Amino acid sequence: MNDLTPLEFSYFPGCSVATTATESNQSLMKACQRLGFHLKELEDWNCCGSSPANTIDPELGFNLAARILSLAPPDKPLLIMCPRCLHYLRLAHLRLQEDLYTRRSLERRWGRPISPELEIVHFLEAVVKLGPDRLHNGLTRNLKGLKFVPYYGCTLNRPPALRRQKYFQAEVVNILTALGAEAVPRALLYRCCGSFLSAVRPKVVTTLVNQIIGSAVTAGADCLVTVCAMCQLNLEIRCTLEKKLPVFHFSEILALALGAQDYEDWFARHLVDPRPLLTARNLIG
Amino acid sequence: MAGTEDPIKIGELDRYFAEDVKHHSGVDFNRCLFCRSCGNGCPFDQAMDYHPYAVLRMIQYGLRQRALGCSTIWVCVSCHTCSSQCPMSIDIPAVMHTLCSMALEEHVPTGAPDILEFHLEALRSIERHGRAHKLGIMLRHKLITGQWFKDMDLGLKMLAKRKLDLLPSRVQAMEEIIRLFTPDWKTYLP
Numbered sequence: 001m002n003d004l005t006p007l008e009f010s011y012f013p014g015c016s017v018a019t020t021a022t023e024s025n026q027s028l029m030k031a032c033q034r035l036g037f038h039l040k041e042l043e044d045w046n047c048c049g050s051s052p053a054n055t056i057d058p059e060l061g062f063n064l065a066a067r068i069l070s071l072a073p074p075d076k077p078l079l080i081m082c083p084r085c086l087h088y089l090r091l092a093h094l095r096l097q098e099d100l101y102t103r104r105s106l107e108r109r110w111g112r113p114i115s116p117e118l119e120i121v122h123f124l125e126a127v128v129k130l131g132p133d134r135l136h137n138g139l140t141r142n143l144k145g146l147k148f149v150p151y152y153g154c155t156l157n158r159p160p161a162l163r164r165q166k167y168f169q170a171e172v173v174n175i176l177t178a179l180g181a182e183a184v185p186r187a188l189l190y191r192c193c194g195s196f197l198s199a200v201r202p203k204v205v206t207t208l209v210n211q212i213i214g215s216a217v218t219a220g221a222d223c224l225v226t227v228c229a230m231c232q233l234n235l236e237i238r239c240t241l242e243k244k245l246p247v248f249h250f251s252e253i254l255a256l257a258l259g260a261q262d263y264e265d266w267f268a269r270h271l272v273d274p275r276p277l278l279t280a281r282n283l284i285g
Numbered sequence: 286m287a288g289t290e291d292p293i294k295i296g297e298l299d300r301y302f303a304e305d306v307k308h309h310s311g312v313d314f315n316r317c318l319f320c321r322s323c324g325n326g327c328p329f330d331q332a333m334d335y336h337p338y339a340v341l342r343m344i345q346y347g348l349r350q351r352a353l354g355c356s357t358i359w360v361c362v363s364c365h366t367c368s369s370q371c372p373m374s375i376d377i378p379a380v381m382h383t384l385c386s387m388a389l390e391e392h393v394p395t396g397a398p399d400i401l402e403f404h405l406e407a408l409r410s411i412e413r414h415g416r417a418h419k420l421g422i423m424l425r426h427k428l429i430t431g432q433w434f435k436d437m438d439l440g441l442k443m444l445a446k447r448k449l450d451l452l453p454s455r456v457q458a459m460e461e462i463i464r465l466f467t468p469d470w471k472t473y474l475p
Contacts, residue, residue, distance in 0.1 A: 015417040019450050044457045046415040051362065052407035055385045063465045064411070110461060154364035160374040192328045195362035199423060200403045202436065204332045233448070237439055269446050 004036035009079040011039035021229035023266035024249040034258035048085045065092035074115030083155040125168040140259030143181035149216040151224040153231045179257040187215040193234040209238040236271040246274030298347035310383035316373040323367035333357040353388040356396035415456025420449040
């Protein structure tokens with residue numbers, strides 16, 4: 001019953017997950033280890049271009065994303081954690097599939113093939129498709145009593161071009177409820193966190209973030225859980241309310257439920273300390 | 286929101302503007318029904334000088350300067366709240382991005398210099414390291430926009446929590462990255 005045949009993935013962390021949100025990366029590694037997912041980080045990956053490149057020079061954004069795809073071995077799925085990177089990589093891949101000429105010329109430039117069949121999956125997709133049994137078997141800490149707001153922000157929205165593709169980001173609720181936690185959906189789940197405006201126009205973002213956290217407090221939640229590292233950061237740093245709530249990376253909560261022990265390192269990096277809450281819920285010692 | 290505007294003079298409308306935007310963005314916004322759903326859901330409409338639907342309308346009317354010079358196109362973070370609500374499935378953020386790059390190309394004074402400066406700083410970081418180095422971007426951005434002390438306490442807090450890495454993480458094959466930032470003609474030079 002404990003079938004943990006290792007599953008192979010290549011892995012693209014992205015700038016946020018690799019630096020500002022190291023705790024997200026570390027807990028993801030731990031969760032994957034427990035689930036039997038083998039992640040191999042892409043060698044020498046670069047930034048996906050994100051908003052700056054795609055605003056100033058969309059062609060540059062496409063090229064940056066295409067280089068990442070050229071680094072991925074074609075025989076295993078490319079696993080991605082950051083929802084925004086997922087958008088840009090899938091959009092670039094779509095164009096590379098359709099535009100043979102561009103694909104050929106980039107392949108020539110880099111001397112590497114770019115596979116049009118490459119499968120690009122989000123971590124949640126991998127968990128949902130391959131993991132229900134693995135989740136069930138790995139559960140060591142029941143999350144019973146933890147009331148969380150599944151904060152999605154803009155991650156469920158997508159450009160019309162990607163509307164036909166399957167997205168699994170909304171599975172946060174199903175997975176965490178299966179692990180015993182209690183979802184509190186009556187809050188501003190889909191209100192955008194402000195993205196890069198957090199750096200440039202803090203006032204605008206503070207208003208938004210306070211609305212989001214305020215709604216979660218009113219709904220009676222203990223914490224918020226998000227899959228996006230940018231959301232996690234903005235919700236923590238731009239909240240000016242008296243009562244702040246801890247904001248978790250999805251991977252942290254998952255790894256915790258699956259029995260990870262090195263959580264001190266992750267939680268010490270939070271600006272709103274989640275440890276009192278987790279101790280009160282008997283999740284950490 | 287911008288209230289009193291100069292009247293629209295029919296003789297001065299740019300009849301090629303809509304075609305240009307369509308060509309550059311690949312988005313057929315002529316499908317727009319003007320139902321205004323995009324503006325009603327936008328989380329940032331308070332920070333914009335025009336609602337998103339007003340920008341689409343300006344394109345249809347051929348108000349080139351006004352559309353390229355407004356702050357809306359820069360404030361948009363492409364959260365796609367608008368295009369998810371749009372009954373005609375118009376990729377509104379793609380239109381906004383296209384207008385930004387057209388504004389730069391046509392030297393129209395930008396409606397949000399601070400946001401433009403931030404994007405450029407992030408791009409410089411990617412050009413230098415292949416990845417975004419947040420501490421570097423923020424320090425330079427604060428230096429250029431002259432807002433050293435705004436957010437200083439937050440920055441220190443983040444440093445203390447090791448949320449901002451002092452040294453950038455770097456791509457090894459930097460020549461591949463630099464090549465992406467280099468116009469073709471430069472590579473022809475001896």
